[in-house]
Amino acid sequence: MKVRLSNEARADLRRIDAWWQENRLEAPLLFAHEVIDLLEFLETAPEGGEKYETIEEGAVRRTLLPRTRHYAYHAIADNEVVVYAIWGNPRGEGPPLRQRRR
Numbered sequence: 001m002k003v004r005l006s007n008e009a010r011a012d013l014r015r016i017d018a019w020w021q022e023n024r025l026e027a028p029l030l031f032a033h034e035v036i037d038l039l040e041f042l043e044t045a046p047e048g049g050e051k052y053e054t055i056e057e058g059a060v061r062r063t064l065l066p067r068t069r070h071y072a073y074h075a076i077a078d079n080e081v082v083v084y085a086i087w088g089n090p091r092g093e094g095p096p097l098r099q100r101r102r
Contacts, residue, residue, distance in 0.1 A: 001046045002080040003039050008095075009072075012086040016070065034065040035086070038072050046081045049074065055097055060084065062094070073097060 005013065013035060020031040041048055041063070049063035049072075057077040064071055069089040074081050085095035 001043055001076075003042045003046075003074075003083065004080050005083045006085075009083045009085055016068075016086060016088070020068065031065070031068045031070070034068050034070075035072075038063060038065060038083075042072075042074060042081045042083070046076055052094065053097065057082075060097055064089070 017031050017035075021028040024030065047061065049061035052060045052062040052073060054060065055075070058075050060073055060075045062071045062073050065086075071087050071089060071094070072083050073085040073087065073095060074083045076082075084097055087095045
């Protein structure tokens with residue numbers, strides 16, 4: 001199934017990747033590699049991850065990027081998987097998904 005990043009998820013990805021490259025000198029590309037693995041996973045397992053909440057478009061699921069401790073929040077909408085947010089696990093709460101549906 002096709003996977004698409006929302007504008008907000010793209011911004012999340014750029015921000016987190018820049019931080020990771022600047023601050024994780026022993027593994028600067030680890031976050032990028034985990035995102036690539038995530039996108040490949042979602043293409044073949046669009047209903048992967050754990051159920052997180054329900055929004056207007058349907059059930060939002062989240063999938064952990066295990067080594068960088070970030071979650072990707074995604075749902076199936078219009079025959080594609082839409083990643084709405086990539087959010088750091090230590091932040092304590094999830095992203096405002098109802099504001100990220102683009």
